Amino acid sequence: MNIKKTLPIITTDKLDEVREYYVNHFGFKVTFEHPGNFLGLESKMSKEIAIAFGAPSNESQPYAGHGVTLCFQVDDVDTECQRLAQAGLPIVVPLKDNPWGDRSFISVDPAGVSVYVYSPIEVSDEFRKYFKSP
Numbered sequence: 001m002n003i004k005k006t007l008p009i010i011t012t013d014k015l016d017e018v019r020e021y022y023v024n025h026f027g028f029k030v031t032f033e034h035p036g037n038f039l040g041l042e043s044k045m046s047k048e049i050a051i052a053f054g055a056p057s058n059e060s061q062p063y064a065g066h067g068v069t070l071c072f073q074v075d076d077v078d079t080e081c082q083r084l085a086q087a088g089l090p091i092v093v094p095l096k097d098n099p100w101g102d103r104s105f106i107s108v109d110p111a112g113v114s115v116y117v118y119s120p121i122e123v124s125d126e127f128r129k130y131f132k133s134p
Contacts, residue, residue, distance in 0.1 A: 001080055001117075005073040009052040009116070015039045018053050032100075034130045069106075069114040077119040081105045084117075099124035 012018060015036065022028040022041050028051070032040035036055060043049035054069070074080050081095045084107060092114075093106035101123035107115045123131065 001072070001074060001083075003072045003074060005048075005071075007050050007052055007071040007073075009054050009069040009071060011056050011067060011069070012053050013055055015053055015055065022051070030132050032131050034100075034127070038100075038130075067113065069116050071116040071118065073118055073120070075119065077103050077105065077117055080117055097121060100127045100130075 010018075015038075019030065019033075019039055019041070023030065027044045028041040029044050030039065031042045031050070032038065032052075038055065039053045041051050041053075052071075078095060081091065085091050089107050091105055092108050093104075095103065095105045097103050098118075098121075101120055102118040103121050104116055104118035107117070109115055
């Protein structure tokens with residue numbers, strides 16, 4: 001697997017608090033905000049430094065509802081899903097297109113960490129409004 005980008009997503013119900021914490025004290029900017037559901041942050045110094053937060057037990061977020069999710073961007077998510085399934089890895093959320101702009105599946109590692117593997121696709125009109133301009 002050729003991973004192009006990685007992003008940790010931390011599950012929390014304190015989205016407003018973590019936004020203020022990282023924006024005001026660590027030089028992050030908001031890149032995506034779906035109020036009460038999801039927050040994407042990126043360093044003002046480098047797009048390579050990013051962190052995200054998702055609310056637990058949220059229909060629009062396919063995360064485990066606790067802990068950390070690792071996100072790996074790949075060139076061809078379909079091929080990677082097939083390869084990992086054939087290798088016997090658990091695919092706990094099947095391959096699907098998501099309105100926030102990616103095609104993804106989720107596996108779980110032996111420690112119980114969700115691994116969200118995706119390739120970018122077009123963002124739906126419904127979700128376009130949540131992306132913040134640079």
